Amino acid sequence: MDFNSWLTNKINSIEEYLNNIIKEKSNPQGLIYEAMNYSLLSGGKRLRPVLLLAAYELFNNNLECVMPFACSMEMIHTYSLIHDDLPAMDNDDYRRGRLSNHKKYGEAIAILAGDGLLNKAFETGLGAVLSYDDNKKALKALNVIAKSSGVNGMIGGQVVDMYVHNKIKSLEDLKYMYSLKTGAIIKSSIIAGAILGGADEVQLKSLEIYAGKIGLAFQIEDDILDVTSTLEKLGKKTGSDIANDKITYLSFVSIEEAQRQVVQLTKEATEAMSIFGDKAKYLIELADYLTKRDH
């Protein structure tokens, strides 16, 4: 199967699963289901679940039993976007070309919808772990996910972004922040998928290198797109980093150098996959796809 067909196929499976995860109810708290689904089902690249499935497929093709974990990653990612967009945080009115959650439902519901999605991610993951007879791998995978989304991972990165950002004086500091804020759950998606598939330590090590490289490349590309893309393509305001005087990769290197580093990181990520031979072809194409995106 060519990469585009493979990717479309994966995204369709993920969308189908996500569509059925939060059933809107007519009970009094129905509004929260609606608000959660509003953000969860608003498209997006589905990068994290796709990565989880791609890493799992190195070892096993029975995708059905890991779909809950893949979709937990998307719920965690979505909740973080809802909370990041809040007025007290980044104060963004748009997300994926639509009103952000709090602009649509108000701040209180947006806070609760985020909380609800984070909680639902663990409900979904735990439900899946419970369904295994031998649950050791599944439990280990969920544990990796939990750590990556916490204060030593994604949330910690958000804190650094908001409160220490103006103290960032070097590319190394910035990379540290990126490794937490976006890198942590990109990496855990890949590692969780690999653990679920039964990866050994050597294989996990290679996947960690791959994950670290594409995570950073992804974030540099984001910084580049904020300058070079359009509202239409990006689904959110462009130029906001400059307007907000935000320190990005481009505060330290030129666009050309940043683009060169994205290419280099992608190459290194690809090299780390050599131990898997042809089985890693979709992961390799994914790395490439991420650097060529326009949104």
Add this chain to the structure above:
Amino acid sequence: MDFNSWLTNKINSIEEYLNNIIKEKSNPQGLIYEAMNYSLLSGGKRLRPVLLLAAYELFNNNLECVMPFACSMEMIHTYSLIHDDLPAMDNDDYRRGRLSNHKKYGEAIAILAGDGLLNKAFETGLGAVLSYDDNKKALKALNVIAKSSGVNGMIGGQVVDMYVHNKIKSLEDLKYMYSLKTGAIIKSSIIAGAILGGADEVQLKSLEIYAGKIGLAFQIEDDILDVTSTLEKLGKKTGSDIANDKITYLSFVSIEEAQRQVVQLTKEATEAMSIFGDKAKYLIELADYLTKRDH
């Protein structure tokens, strides 16, 4: 051991565990550890972890291995208070006699500290589940906890409280909201403790009755205290329900009738414990203690 010594002993163990759960770090995101601990270590009744330990003690005395679950309940409770206090929600400046989290650290950090505590609750629970050789009971307990804090439990109750509250026309509607908002995690504390201890279905059924009764009694008592207590004792403003035109138990019955129902619920909770004989003495005294509190 008399009840007061038992309770003090339990609370001390819980405090000790909580004190060591979030180590303040000097890394760039150190502020979030501080903000999480600010709310987590601000006293409080520690009711939910105490209930979990008390239910577990019906079956087993090896408290050490269930302490992570007990403290996860307190982290979930604490995060919900931080988010409830936010300006977009209840807009409360004080909590437990101190500035609320967002008044102390600002809204963004308060949102993230809440997120961090919810995530940490699952990290802690999963870490504990992983440590068991036979993890089926622990996993089932954590699953019960996860469901109770989600949109079909605590978060759902908060949504009803904020958005449907003025449509509450009957005591039944109000009880539904209470059963989610405060009832769900009080019940799951007890049920999780009992599952961890190895309770059978009949025993769980009795504990569910007990939990439902004391959960409602606790909430009615809260409504009574809002009228009869003082800022000093309660650690937060009193009379706020009336000032906010909030529908409470006292919108439907007199204080005297509400007090009578608290006594009746406590009696019924106690009766449900009869199958455990003398082993349930602390749970029975806890029910009584909750109705006699002044904060």
